[in-house]
Amino acid sequence: MPKDEIANKGGIGASTKRREDLRFLTGKGRYTDDINIRGQLYAHFIRSEVAHGRIISIDASAAEAMPGVAKVFTSADFAQAGSIPCGWQVTDRHGKAMLEPKHPILAEGKVRHVGDPIAVVVAETLDQARDAAEAVVIEIEELPAVMDMKAAVAGGDLVHEELGSNLCFDWGFVEENKAAVEEAFAKAAHVTTLELVNNRLVANPMEPRVAVGDFEEWTGQHTLYTTSQNPHVIRLLMGAFVLSIPEHKLRVVAPDVGGGFGSKIFHYAEEAFVTKAAHILKRPVKWTSTRSEAFVTDAHGRDHVTKIQLALDAQNNFTALRTDTYANMGAYLSTFAPSVPTWLHGTLMAGNYKTPLIYVNVKAVFTNTVPVDAYRGAGRPEATFQLERLVDQAARELGVSPFDLRRQNFIQPDQFPYQTPVAVVYDTGNYQATLDKLVEMADVAGFEARAAESKSRGKLRGFGLAHYIEACGIAPSNLVGQLGARAGLYESASVRVNATGSITVFTGSHSHGQGHETTFAQVVSDMIGIDASQIEIVHGDTSNTPMGMGTYGSRSLAVGGSAMVKATNKIINKAKKIAAHLMEASEADIELKDGVFTVAGTDKSKTWVDVTLAAYVPHNYPLENLEPGLEETAFYDPSNFTYPAGAYGCEVEVDPETGKVEVVAFSAADDFGNVVNPMIVEGQVHGGLAQGIGQALLEHCVYDENGQLLSGSYMDYAMPRADDFPMFQVDHSCATPCTHNPLGVKGCGEAGAIGSPPAVINAVLDALHRGGFTHVTHIDMPASPSRVWAAMQR
């Protein structure tokens, strides 16, 4: 179909403008903080100022007597509540389950990170709550902070005394390969080694977290409004494990959500707090995070310290890979924390390469810091950064082109499906094609001329290449169940066709910036052949959407979209039966095209609306063998992950006088499989690149040795800005559609954040080497001017 025709119709492949932007761009979005319930009280959390300490006493008597104060809560008020649960249990290399500490709603006996909630003042106004908080006297005996991961594992002070160790687990993957990997290293012609840090990040969604709890005494109904990427998961975790509220008496609503990047997947203490406080006080209770609170309570990302080694034979073929990683868990296990450095990281260590033997060791460590969990890419950026830095370093040591070394070791297009040595099977891909595309887009041939021009201005220009793979569309439930997931990871959709033909789709996915309201409507529009404006996408409310697992891991279209396709196919099948009845034809002869049912080989036809009306006004209807109505639900459980991949090229200029790095060009050639809305895909890649380049050059979460968060505001935590980036060149034409989901889609949300950090650092290294600074083997992220300058001086 010609492109403009697609665009007019608004189906799959059209760059339809985002319908949700009408409200977002005019300030009409309805976010959780916009929800104000009559009679609501305000909660102010009193949080630990020390990283580690014993609570000696809490005296709230003066505060409780202050104006407007309803109650001051402490852990004693939650004696009956359960621990905030962890959703993934990792088994270590010796078959032992990970150490799992209790995570109370409010600190019990000890505080374990700056920001750990100790008490909460609930009052008529927020100012009254804040004033009264000043009158709560808390005595804490400060304990030495456990900060350094390697020291924490070696012994000394414990974050959780009852666990007896700061080592959460010691994971080996694939443990059976360990000896063979050692042997391959012993035989290697060349071994390249790098030690690197994947810097800790703060997610920083534009909208801070908010939670509003409500309780209806006369029905016993609890409602939680919250900034969540997955309201059903929150209902399950909080209802079943923390507060013992059965699902039918607990509704969780996540309305418009202003960005999550992973940090709003998890079940947080504040959600359970407002729900329970509303129950106790018989008044709605609202909490809105300040930006300062967000820095010390939203789960952080990354924070890995890694040693990685690559073995090569005399022909430069990769023969084995091994890694040793320390992964920071922070003070408690956040909802999916254990899965990030293990199954979302170790399984991707093959990258795009044929490396036959891989062994990954991960030691997860408790420290007195904010819990660490999934952040855009979750484990896959860490894997990609290590691997792509290492391959570049190997090429440099061997004196070969980083392009050629990669090409030589790529899994070849005719090798798919490809079983990697780290458990996963890549269904499709063509890495040569994405790399070819990148070479063309980035004008690699013209680089030397550009480098010479930069040199004439006193700048060092460098080109950095990275090729990534990720596993998206999480995940086959039976597989992740074996790997320790305590949840299924299917997705759901209900398609309700209304009497006059319009359609309401209820999805278990959740949109918080992804544009589902537009793209999901495009898919259904394409399948039925009615205008997308006739289709509404509803999400975010457990009271009207089927149980679904939410949005993260680039899974919404691949998993949630597939559920929607399944439900829509059920609708089409039933509609054909109705059409067959109306046209007195055989169901097998009915065709649906452009919203019209026809009987093959005749001129008989019925419109979509004729059929939907018949379904709800069944006067002429096969009632004896077909129910009236037209509403179907489907659950889709994927049979494999999806494997987006791509080639990224970064061009930087380094100022040798100051060490300042400027990204002057960035190209991304991605294989996302089929694409529903190219404009939205480009937007997703742009956003991912901004976060990935931000990690590489700017963002850094820093604690001092006492566990104080030094980068706790935008004065010290450098968020990327538009003028830090060139215009990105993005392409997704090298598509190898996914073979196991009905849309052939792979997912595009995280790619940019996964592929870009190594491309940036490789470019900085290339620039320095071209400038004669050949002693530099690595610069840790963020490659700030001071770090780059210091590296040049050695």
Next chain:
Amino acid sequence: MKLSDSRSIDAAPALVWDAILDPQVLRACIPGCESLTGSVEDGYEAVVRQKVGPVSATFTGLVRLSDIIPGQSLTISGEGKGGAAGHAKGSAAVRFDAQGAGTLLTYDVDAAVGGKLAQLGSRIIDGFAKKLADEFFTRFQAAVEAGEADAAAPEEGAAPDETGTSKKGWFRRMIGG
């Protein structure tokens, strides 16, 4: 954070030593100190008002003198709570060595902050701590040297360490009372 510095004071070590044990001197020298009550033995309750970058707060806390080796060295430590602003604590190990007729005062300061102060003010906290320490010891030097001059002028011949009256004289003048 840690910092070390020293300064030469034009006063005999014994006079300098007496001054540092004088709560009124301490009060006058601690920048932003609004009140200081107590004794060397029990420690002092202090109220200090300070502004660190964007955070201003009144700290209430305890100032203690410890490791006292008379005439030679001691440690001044303080810990203050500033409510929503967070907390600050610090100590200064101070040595008093004779330097000609005067005193060489050497100090090692160790300071730490927590809460909002650390979260918002970390970028400037090192400079701030240095400024506070400088201010404290500059005021202290001025106070002691003024006292030395005061003690030397009207009561020539009287050993300054034998009487407290001369000290009160210079001190009152310094604090304007």
